[in-house]
Amino acid sequence: MKSTIKDVAKEANVSIATVSFVINDSKPISEETKNRVLKAIKSLNYHPSKSAVNLVSGKTGNIGFILTDDHFLRTEPFYTTIFLGTEFEARSEGYYILLTSIKTNFDENDILPRFILNKSVDGIIIAGKIPHLLIERISAYNLPTVFIDYIPPSNNYPLVLIDNIQGAQSATNHLIELGHTNIAFIGGDIEHPSLSHRLYGYKQALEKANIPIKNNLIITDAKYPDRQHGFNSAKKLFSKNKNVSAVFACNDAMAIGVLQWLNENGFKVPQDISLVGFDDVDADIMLRPPLTTIRVPKIEMGVEALKLIVNTVKSKKSLPKKVLVPVELIIRESTSLFKPK
Amino acid sequence: MKSTIKDVAKEANVSIATVSFVINDSKPISEETKNRVLKAIKSLNYHPSKSAVNLVSGKTGNIGFILTDDHFLRTEPFYTTIFLGTEFEARSEGYYILLTSIKTNFDENDILPRFILNKSVDGIIIAGKIPHLLIERISAYNLPTVFIDYIPPSNNYPLVLIDNIQGAQSATNHLIELGHTNIAFIGGDIEHPSLSHRLYGYKQALEKANIPIKNNLIITDAKYPDRQHGFNSAKKLFSKNKNVSAVFACNDAMAIGVLQWLNENGFKVPQDISLVGFDDVDADIMLRPPLTTIRVPKIEMGVEALKLIVNTVKSKKSLPKKVLVPVELIIRESTSLFKPK
DNA sequence: AAACTATGGTTAAACGTTTAACGAGTTTTT
DNA sequence: AAAAACTCGTTAAACGTTTAACCATAGTTT
Numbered sequence: 001m002k003s004t005i006k007d008v009a010k011e012a013n014v015s016i017a018t019v020s021f022v023i024n025d026s027k028p029i030s031e032e033t034k035n036r037v038l039k040a041i042k043s044l045n046y047h048p049s050k051s052a053v054n055l056v057s058g059k060t061g062n063i064g065f066i067l068t069d070d071h072f073l074r075t076e077p078f079y080t081t082i083f084l085g086t087e088f089e090a091r092s093e094g095y096y097i098l099l100t101s102i103k104t105n106f107d108e109n110d111i112l113p114r115f116i117l118n119k120s121v122d123g124i125i126i127a128g129k130i131p132h133l134l135i136e137r138i139s140a141y142n143l144p145t146v147f148i149d150y151i152p153p154s155n156n157y158p159l160v161l162i163d164n165i166q167g168a169q170s171a172t173n174h175l176i177e178l179g180h181t182n183i184a185f186i187g188g189d190i191e192h193p194s195l196s197h198r199l200y201g202y203k204q205a206l207e208k209a210n211i212p213i214k215n216n217l218i219i220t221d222a223k224y225p226d227r228q229h230g231f232n233s234a235k236k237l238f239s240k241n242k243n244v245s246a247v248f249a250c251n252d253a254m255a256i257g258v259l260q261w262l263n264e265n266g267f268k269v270p271q272d273i274s275l276v277g278f279d280d281v282d283a284d285i286m287l288r289p290p291l292t293t294i295r296v297p298k299i300e301m302g303v304e305a306l307k308l309i310v311n312t313v314k315s316k317k318s319l320p321k322k323v324l325v326p327v328e329l330i331i332r333e334s335t336s337l338f339k340p341k
Numbered sequence: 342m343k344s345t346i347k348d349v350a351k352e353a354n355v356s357i358a359t360v361s362f363v364i365n366d367s368k369p370i371s372e373e374t375k376n377r378v379l380k381a382i383k384s385l386n387y388h389p390s391k392s393a394v395n396l397v398s399g400k401t402g403n404i405g406f407i408l409t410d411d412h413f414l415r416t417e418p419f420y421t422t423i424f425l426g427t428e429f430e431a432r433s434e435g436y437y438i439l440l441t442s443i444k445t446n447f448d449e450n451d452i453l454p455r456f457i458l459n460k461s462v463d464g465i466i467i468a469g470k471i472p473h474l475l476i477e478r479i480s481a482y483n484l485p486t487v488f489i490d491y492i493p494p495s496n497n498y499p500l501v502l503i504d505n506i507q508g509a510q511s512a513t514n515h516l517i518e519l520g521h522t523n524i525a526f527i528g529g530d531i532e533h534p535s536l537s538h539r540l541y542g543y544k545q546a547l548e549k550a551n552i553p554i555k556n557n558l559i560i561t562d563a564k565y566p567d568r569q570h571g572f573n574s575a576k577k578l579f580s581k582n583k584n585v586s587a588v589f590a591c592n593d594a595m596a597i598g599v600l601q602w603l604n605e606n607g608f609k610v611p612q613d614i615s616l617v618g619f620d621d622v623d624a625d626i627m628l629r630p631p632l633t634t635i636r637v638p639k640i641e642m643g644v645e646a647l648k649l650i651v652n653t654v655k656s657k658k659s660l661p662k663k664v665l666v667p668v669e670l671i672i673r674e675s676t677s678l679f680k681p682k
Numbered sequence: 683a684a685a686c687t688a689t690g691g692t693t694a695a696a697c698g699t700t701t702a703a704c705g706a707g708t709t710t711t712t
Numbered sequence: 713a714a715a716a717a718c719t720c721g722t723t724a725a726a727c728g729t730t731t732a733a734c735c736a737t738a739g740t741t742t
Contacts, residue, residue: 002460004698015722020700027701030720050461051401052698054392056727062437072425073418075624080421081414087441091455096403096439100428114432119343120391227627263604264629283416286568288605345728356692361730368731371690393728397697 003044011040023048062096063309064121066113068104071128074226076253076281078298079127082148085302086125093310095122106131116141123309126150129192144312148305151193156320158308160301164194167294167327168201171248171276174292174329176209179338180246180274183211186233186258187250188222195225198250198278216241225250230257238265245273245338252277252284252293259287259334270336280330289333301325344385352381364389403437404650405462407454409445412469415567417594417622419639420468423489426643427466434651436463447472457482464650467491470533485653489646492534497661499649501642505535508635508668509542512589512617515633515670517550520679521587521615524552527574527599528591529563536566539591539619557582566591571598579606586614586679593618593625593634600628600675611677621671630674642666 009016014033021027022037029037040046054060065086071079087097098121100113115121116138123144126135135152138145148160175183185202187195199220206213219237222229230249234257237244249255255277259269267273269289277284280295304323311321350357355374362368363378370378381387395401406427412420424440431438439462441454456462457479464485467476476493479486489501516524526543528536540561547554560578563570571590575598578585590596596618600610608614610630618625621636645664652662 006698016699017701017723018721021721024700027721028719033720047459049396049698050459051392051395052727053700054727055390055396055698055729056700058727060392069425073422073623075416075418077414077416077418084410084413084442094455096456096461098437099440101425115437118388118391120437231627260629282414286572288601347728357729358692358694358731359690362691365730368691369689374690390728393697394730395697396699396728397730399697 003046005046005048007044008037008040008046011044012036059122059313060120061094062098062115062121063090063306063313064113064115064124065097065099066124066126066130066134067099067101068106068128068130069101070104070224072101074253076251076279076283078279078281078296079149081298082127082302082305085299086306087302088299089303089306093306095306095310102130102134104131106134108133112137116143123313125305125309127305129189144309146305146309146312148301149194158312158320159322160305160308161322161324162194162296162301163324163327164197165201165204167278167296167329168198168248169205170327170329171278171294172202172205173209174331174335175246175248175274175276176205176211178246178274178335181211181338182214182217182241182244183246183248184217184219184237184241184244185248185250186222186230186237186254187218187220188225188229188233188254190220195250202248217244222254226253227257227260230254231261232257234258234261238262238267246275246335247273248276248278250278252279252281252291255291255293255334256283256287259291263288269334271339274335274338276335284332287334292332292335293330295328295330297325297327344387346387346389348385349378349381349387352385353377400463400654401461402435403439403456403462404431404647404654405454405456405465406438406440407465407467407471407475408440408442409447409469409471410442411445411565413442415594417592417620417624419620419622419637420490422639423468423643423646426640427647428643429640430644430647434647436647436651443471443475445472447475449474453478457484464654466646466650468646470530485650487646487650487653489642490535499653499661500663501646501649502663502665503535503637503642504665504668505538506542506545508619508637508670509539509589510546511668511670512619512635513543513546514550515672515676516587516589516615516617517546517552519587519615519676522552522679523555523558523582523585524587524589525558525560525578525582525585526589526591527563527571527578527595528559528561529566529570529574529595531561533566536591543589558585563595567594568598568601571595572602573598575599575602579603579608587616587676588614589617589619591619593620593622593632596632596634596675597624597628600632604629610675612680615676615679617676625673628675633673633676634671636669636671638666638668 005016005019008019019037021029022034067079090097098115125146127148129150146158187199190196203213219233222233247258249258262269269275277291277293280293284291284293346357346360349360360378362370363375408420428438439456466487468489470491487499528540531537544554560574563574588599590599603610603614610616618632618634621634625632625634
C-alpha cells in the first residue's frame with residue numbers, strides 16, 4: 001500500500017519530523033540518520049503526499065497556463081511549443097501545469113478558468129494576445145501572473161517578450177542587403193504589440209537604409225495572422241503593385257499563405273519574389289522553397305516564463321521584470337539577390 | 342483573505358460538519374439552514390480547499406494526459422484537439438488535467454511522468470501510439486488508465502477508438518463509386534493499429550467491389566505518417582505506376598504531402614488524380630483543392646475518454662469498456678469522376 | 683406512557699505533512 | 713567549573729476538510 005511519512009519514520013527509527021527535515025533539507029541532521037532515513041524512503045518507495053504538503057504550505061504546487069482557443073489549435077505549433085518549454089521547466093521545479101484554453105472572444109458571460117476560481121494555482125502564465133476583459137477579471141484575484149508574447153494594458157506584470165524590433169530589422173536588412181528596395185510588409189492583427197513592433201522594425205530598417213516607406217506596400221488589415229489571411233493579403237498586394245520584389249511577412253503562417261498565392265499565380269520564389277517570415281515554425285523546412293525566417297526560441301520562452309512565475313510566487317513580491325528573448329535570422333531558400341526585370 | 346469552512350460555519354451559525362453536508366449534499370439538512378449556509382458561502386466567496394479535500398478523500402482530483410513529443414508538436418492538431426475535448430469535459434466533472442509529453446523513443450533510462458511517481462493523479466489517459474515499455478512500467482502503479490486511438494498489447498484497458506475500418510471503407514467506396522479502379526493506398530507507421538485497420542478497410546472495400554488488390558499500389562513503408570513521408574511515398578508510388586487514378590492516404594498529413602508532390606510534378610487534382618485523406622484536420626479546407634476526407638470527431642473522443650476514466654476512477658473496478666467513435670465521409674474537391682486518358 | 687424512529691444537527695477523529703518550541707548531550711567560552 | 717552555545721533530535725500543534733459516532737427533539741407505535 002501507499003506508504004506515509006510515519007512508515008518511513010518507524011522503519012528508520014526516528015520521528016516523523018526528522019524524516020521531514022531530511023526530505024526538505026531544512027534542519028541539520030547527522031549523516032548517519034540521514035542515510036538511514038533515505039534508505040527507508042527508498043525501500044518503501046515513499047513519495048510525500050502532495051495534498052498534505054499543499055495543505056500545510058498553503059500552496060498548490062500548480063501553475064495555470066492560459067491560451068485562447070485559436071492559439072491552442074492553430075496549425076503552426078507556436079504557443080504549444082512554448083507550453084512544452086514551460087512544462088519541461090516545471091518538472092525540474094516540481095510544479096504541475098494546468099493548461100486551459102478560453103474562448104478567443106471571451107465576454108461578460110464567460111466564466112473564468114476553474115483553477116482561478118478555486119484557487120488551485122499559485123500563479124498563472126498567459127500566452128499571446130488575450131481579451132483585456134479577461135485580464136481585468138483575473139487581476140481581481142491578485143495571483144502572480146506572467147505574460148508571454150503580449151503586453152497587457154497595465155504595465156506592472158513580469159513579461160517574456162520576443163525581440164521583435166530587432167528581428168524585423170534583421171529580416172528587412174537581409175532583403176536590403178540582397179539589393180531589394182521595393183519590400184512589402186504583410187501583417188495582420190496589428191493591435192498585437194508583437195506584430196506592430198515587427199512593422200516598426202521593418203520601417204526602421206528601411207529608414208536607416210534611406211529607402212522611402214511606401215504605404216501601399218504595407219498590408220496590415222488582416223484580422224488574424226494566419227495562412228488564409230496571408231493568402232488574401234498577397235492577392236491584395238500584388239494586384240495593385242507590380243514592382244514588388246520582396247515580402248516580409250509578420251509571421252510564418254502568413255508567409256505560407258503568401259507563398260501559396262505566389263505559387264498559384266505564376267511567381268517563382270525566390271527568383272521573382274524574395275520572401276521572409278518570422279517565428280521559424282516546423283513547417284518552414286517542408287515548404288518549397290524552404291522559408292527564410294527569424295527564429296524565435298519558443299522552448300526557452302516557456303522556460304523563462306516558468307522561472308519568472310516561480311520567482312514571484314516564492315518571493316511574494318511581484319517585480320515587473322521583463323525578459324527579452326533574442327532572435328536569429330535563418331537564411332534558407334526563399335530569398336535571393338534582386339534581379340531587375 | 343481566503344475564507345475557510347470555519348468562517349462559513351461561524352457566519353451561518355452552524356457547525357463545520359453542517360457546512361460540509363450542505364456542500365456535498367451528503368446528509369439531509371433543513372431548507373432553512375441550507376439556505377443560510379449557501380448565503381454565507383456566497384457572501385464570503387468561499388471555495389473548499391482542494392488540498393484539504395484531497396487529503397481526506399485520498400484522491401487528487403487530477404487526471405494525467407500523456408502524449409509523445411511528436412504527437413504533441415505535429416503540425417496537424419489532432420491529439421491536441423482531443424486533449425481539448427478532455428479538458429473541456431474535465432471542467433464539468435471537476436477534474437484538472439495534467440498534460441505531459443514523453444520522448445517518442447522512451448527507453449530504459451527515461452523516468453516516468455512525475456505525476457505518476459508522485460501519485461498526483463487518480464487516473465491517466467494515454468493518446469496515440471506509445472512505447473510498450475512505458476505501458477509496462479506504468480502498469481506497475483496500477484492506476485486506472487484509458488487509451489485513446491491505440492490498442493495496447495494487454496487488452497483489458499478501457500479504450501476510445503476510431504471506427505477506422507468503417508472510415509477506410511467509406512473513403513475507398515467513394516473512390517470506387519466515382520469509377521476508379523486503380524486506387525492506391527499510402528500509409529505509414531503500419532504497426533499502429535489505427536493505420537493497419539485503415540489498410541484493412543481499404544482492402545475490404547476493394548474485395549467487396551471485386552477489384553483486385555495490387556500490392557504495388559500499396560505503399561506502407563513510411564516510418565511516420567507525416568507530410569514529408571507522404572511526399573516521399575507519392576514519389577515512390579508514381580515513379581513506378583503510371584495508371585494510378587486515385588489515392589487514399591492513411592491520414593491527412595500524408596495526403597497533404599502527396600498533394601504537394603502531385604502539384605510539383607504536374608498532376609492536377611482531382612482531374613488527373615483523386616485524393617482522399619483521413620482525420621479532417623483544419624488545414625484541409627485551406628488546401629488547393631480542399632481535401633476530401635474522413636472526419637474524426639476529435640473533441641468527442643476526448644470527452645469520451647474523460648468520462649471513461651472518471652467512471653473507472655469512481656467505480657474502482659476497471660471494466661474494459663471500448664468506445665468506438667463513428668466517422669463520416671466529407672466530400673470536398675480533391676475527388677472527381679474517373680476519366681480514362 | 684413507554685419505547686421506538688426520523689429528522690437535523692454537533693463533536694471529534696482522521697488524513698499526511700511542516701514547523702515552532704523544546705530538550706538532552708556535547709563542545710566551547712568565560 | 714559554571715555558563716553559554718551548538719548539534720541533533722523529539723513532541724505536538726496546525727493546515728482545512730470529511731465522516732463516523734453521537735445527541736436532542738419531535739413524531740409515531742405499541
